[in-house]
Amino acid sequence: MLHNAVVMVIIILVINIVYVSFSTMRMILTLKGFRYLAAFVSIFEILVYVLGLSMVLNNLDQIQNLIAYALGYGIGVMVGMKIEEKLALGYVTVNVITSRVKENLADRIRGKGYGVTHWVAHGKEGERMMMEILTPRKNEWNLINYVKELDPYAFIVSHEPKAFHGGFWVKAIRKDMRP
Structure with a gap:
């Protein structure tokens, strides 16, 4: 029983x-x-x-x-x-803010195969480099760890984008995300 x-x-x-x-x-x-x-x-x-x-x-x-x-x-x-x-389905956008404006970090990140949009911004303590990077979710932590190697003090935020239109990644994304 x-x-x-x-x-x-x-x-x-x-x-x-x-x-x-x-x-x-x-x-x-x-x-x-x-x-x-x-x-x-x-x-x-x-x-x-x-x-x-x-x-x-x-x-x-x-x-x-x-x-x-x-x-x-x-x-x-x-x-x-x-x-x-x-x-790890989908994509994430990783936003990076760094004080290393002159070090061309965006090109080093591009060298790893990531698409990077960057611009100079102004924070409380002066100029900052802003970078926006779209990557498959499975690569998120590799990217974040690489950014930390380049700048251990970088401010990093990642989030999932809801929709895509135009830009470097759209054709590849559309193929991967067909419902």
Whole structure:
């Protein structure tokens, strides 16, 4: 009897981890514009969801099943986020502000294959070089670490752009981001 209860708890836990991971991925794919892939993932998401929920609802008298369901949900959120982090879908814009105006850092960053738009700006303590760099998300930390090598005191902010029009990267981006 105890063996069956433990197996049921493990099955419910695993099912909910899988369900929530699918759910997280579907949401991210939807937000990134991958409509058809998101719809395909949602088929499996709902199949797993119904299976797991029915197991819990058919055994509401077993509190450990409900706890396993809730625990699986929480773990599934973390697993889904980790999967998304590894996939690193989309692009980021990295904004860099440096006091090293005369050192031509933009050309050194371009030498690594990044497209850089730069201009001179004025901050509280004088002239600053502003750089805006668009890169695939999977390259974000490589770029940030390279900028830190060039200027350990650079101010760096990254964010995900919502739309693209014109410029150096647009043709490549359009190919990569077809829904």
